[in-house]
Amino acid sequence: MTLLEEPQAAFYSWLAHQGDAWRKQLRVGDVVLVCDVGGGTTDFSLIAVSERSGDLELERIAVGDHILLGGDNMDLALSYALAGQLAQKGTKLDAWQQRALTLACRGAKEQLFAATAPERVPIAVLGRGSKVIGGSIKTELRREDVEASILDGFFPACAADAKPARARRVGLQEMGLAYAHDAAITRHLAEFIGRHGRMPTAILWNGGVMKGDLLRRRLMDTVAGWAGGSAPRALTGTDLDLAVAHGAASYGLTRRGRGVRIRGGAARAYYIGVESAMPAVPGMPPPIKAVCVVPFGMEEGSAADVPASEMGLVVGEPAEFRFLGSSTRKQDPLGAVVEGWDVEELDELAPVEAVLPASASEAEGAVVPVKLHTHVTAVGTLELSCVARDGRKWKLEFDVREPQDRT
Numbered sequence: 001m002t003l004l005e006e007p008q009a010a011f012y013s014w015l016a017h018q019g020d021a022w023r024k025q026l027r028v029g030d031v032v033l034v035c036d037v038g039g040g041t042t043d044f045s046l047i048a049v050s051e052r053s054g055d056l057e058l059e060r061i062a063v064g065d066h067i068l069l070g071g072d073n074m075d076l077a078l079s080y081a082l083a084g085q086l087a088q089k090g091t092k093l094d095a096w097q098q099r100a101l102t103l104a105c106r107g108a109k110e111q112l113f114a115a116t117a118p119e120r121v122p123i124a125v126l127g128r129g130s131k132v133i134g135g136s137i138k139t140e141l142r143r144e145d146v147e148a149s150i151l152d153g154f155f156p157a158c159a160a161d162a163k164p165a166r167a168r169r170v171g172l173q174e175m176g177l178a179y180a181h182d183a184a185i186t187r188h189l190a191e192f193i194g195r196h197g198r199m200p201t202a203i204l205w206n207g208g209v210m211k212g213d214l215l216r217r218r219l220m221d222t223v224a225g226w227a228g229g230s231a232p233r234a235l236t237g238t239d240l241d242l243a244v245a246h247g248a249a250s251y252g253l254t255r256r257g258r259g260v261r262i263r264g265g266a267a268r269a270y271y272i273g274v275e276s277a278m279p280a281v282p283g284m285p286p287p288i289k290a291v292c293v294v295p296f297g298m299e300e301g302s303a304a305d306v307p308a309s310e311m312g313l314v315v316g317e318p319a320e321f322r323f324l325g326s327s328t329r330k331q332d333p334l335g336a337v338v339e340g341w342d343v344e345e346l347d348e349l350a351p352v353e354a355v356l357p358a359s360a361s362e363a364e365g366a367v368v369p370v371k372l373h374t375h376v377t378a379v380g381t382l383e384l385s386c387v388a389r390d391g392r393k394w395k396l397e398f399d400v401r402e403p404q405d406r407t
Contacts, residue, residue, distance in 0.1 A: 002255075002300070005063060007034035007045035008262060009247030010206035010238065015260055016250040017237045022260070023056050025235065026202065031061075032235065033200035035189070035219065038207035042067040042185055044192045046200065047262060058260060062196040062327065063267030067188055069180040071106070071209045074150050077183070078105040081149060082123070082139055091137055093125070100125045108141040109150075113212035119143055147214060155186050155218045160226035162190040186222050195327055199227050204235040206243050266376060269329050270294035270398075271338065271346065272384065273322030274311055288322065290338040290346060293374045293384055296330040303375035307335040312367035313386045313394065316358030323349045323398055334374070349398075356386075356394045370394075 004012075011034050015022055026032070030049040036042065044064035050057045079102040083093050093101060101123070108121035125137045164182035182188070193199065200223060210216055216234070224231035239246070253259050271290035278286050291308055324346045332338065338346065358366055370386040377383060382398040 002251075004248055004251055005043065005045065006038075006041075006244045007036045007043050007063075007206060008047075008060060008264070009245075009251060010034055010036060010243040011045070011047055011204060011247065011262065012250045012254065012259070013238045013243040013247030014204055014235055016246065025233075026056065028056065030201045031198045032202045032204055033193075033223070033232070034204045034206060035210065036206040037070055037185060037209040037215075039071040039209075040068060042069045042180075042188060042207075044189060046193075046196060046198055048198070058262045060262050060264035060267070061198065062192070064188075064192045067180050068177055069183060069185065069188070070207070071109075073183055074154060074209070075102050075106040075109065077149055077153055078102075078109060078141065078146065081145070082141065086137065086139060093137070097125050097137065105141060109146055112141065112143045112146045113214065115213070117143055150212075151214065151218055154183055155215055155222070156184050157218075157222055157225070158184065158186050158190055160190055161194060162187045163194075164188050164191060186219065189219070189223075190226070193223075193226070199223075200232050202233040202235055204238075206238070206240055208241060211240055265297040265299040266294050267296075268294075268325045268327050269296040269332055270382060271324040271326070272372070273324060273348075287339070290324050290341065291372070292332045292334055292336040292338070293372060294376055294382055295332055295334050295336075296326075298334075298376055300376050303373065304334055306372035306374055308337065308372065310369045310371060311386075313356065313370045313388075315356045315366055315368055315394070316362060316364040318353060318355050321352040321354065321396055323351065325349050352396055352398060354396065359392075368392075 011032070018025065026049045028049055028051045032047045032049070034043075034045040034047065036044070043066060044062075045060060046062040048059050048061045050059060079098065082101060082105065083098060086093065104123045104125065108123055111117065111121050120140045120142045122138065122140050127136050164180070164184060164187040167181040180188070203220065203223070205216060220231055220234065250259060254261050270293055272293050273288040274291055276287045276289055291306065291311075293306055326332075326346050328345055329338070358364065362368070368388050370388050373385040373387055375383040375385070384396045384398065386394045386396070
């Protein structure tokens, strides 16, 4: 089984639809932004066009975080706005009616963003109790209100160095998905492009939200403003609803030699934290060094020994293994040791806590000299093996595809 990011699948779909004509639409030096805004998520990828031995090559050079932000958020925004208007008129909705209103707003939004959109769409929410039909609540959604709410709320104009707002976290939270705190997709895009320092020269749209011509124009104008007025070209020719499925099938054929392969690999570099050996200092924990165990671009399915000195592995008692990732340190080779990094360079990811078994002759908390062996599997997990001198092996697994919060 192979996992494929949706933006990359959409690009494979575009390649399949274009056939050999894609070489006439793209040229050396182009950077294609795949902008995928669907019902519940927003994803960005950058694919660069280069040349080798006279032939054009494609390379995925950046993959954004999997942002839980999309059309569902827009439906909620519209329903809350209508609920507020109804409340001002003395009609208060219960939780069930609010959900029904959100679903109705979804259908109305799609109508109002269509090519031949009406000026307004009527909306009705059933009543409760004995007056299910007679007690229906009626309102309407106007096109100008939808455009203003979604454009200003989700696609506001912003500067090229803008960053999404990060809300202060409450100490206790409901367990659930890590939804984005900032609804402005343009600010998320600005951070993504700024992080990788490559301005796109072409854009491929994907996802149901990007069917809206007004939304595409706003994003195109925003990126053009960042590039000094030079608007990227729009790549067309795919079905925004079916591109991911079609692209996944096309990728399967490509793996069998029937198509153009997009080179890539790990979208970030990954590191394991190693505690430094130093004398105790009151109030100061030993500093952490970061050892690169997955360099940027390491192909999935590949494995290698980490060329670093022996490390001490704690066995027989609970231990925390700290992982870090970077989207910017693309030149670090396997085994590189990083010390004293800036916050923008490395993100600390969720740690792995485990009790690694000790032998009968080893006490709890014993430290065993080990070497590291890394393996990025085809399903996107990092298997990091700690190999002792006597051949014993302990394996840690970490999901390198799962989005992680910055610490």
